[in-house]
Amino acid sequence: MTSDVMTIREMCEAFDVTPRTLRFYESKELLFPIRDGTRRLFTRRDRARLKLILRGKRFGFSLEEIRQLLDLYDRDGTQEVQLLRTYQVARERLDQMERQRAELDEAIADLKEQLAWGEEALAAFRRAAE
Secondary structure, X not given: OOOOEEEHHHHHHHHOOOHHHHHHHXXXXXXXXXXXXXXXXXXXXXXXXXXXXXXXXXXXXXXXHHHHHHHHHHHOOOOHHHHHHHHHHHHHHHHHHHHHHHHHHXXXXXXXXXXXXXXXXXXXXXXXXX
C-alpha cells in the first residue's frame, strides 16, 4: 500500500467493506476513485469520504443526506457550512433515535407485562391440573 492511493482490496481490508459496497458508493457518486484500466485507485480524499460515509450510515443518515454533507465540504473549503449542516442533521437524527428508544422501551415494558401475565396464567392452569 502506498501512502497516496489504495487498491479496492486494500480499501476493503482497511474499512471492513466489500468490493460491491465500494462500487455502490462510487455509482452513487460518493467516492471518486482514479481509474487505471479496470483498476480503481482510492486517494486519501476517498478514504476520508468513506470514513464519513460509514460513520453517517452507522448513525442512520440516508445516503442522500451523506452526499449533501460531503458536497457542502467540496463547495466550502472552510468547512463551516458543512459543520453547521452536519450538526443540524445529527441533532435531528439524535432526536429521532431518542424517540425510537422511548417507543422501544415502552414496547419492552408492555411485552414484559404480557409475559408476566402469561406466566401467571400458565401457572394457574398447572395448579388446576394437579
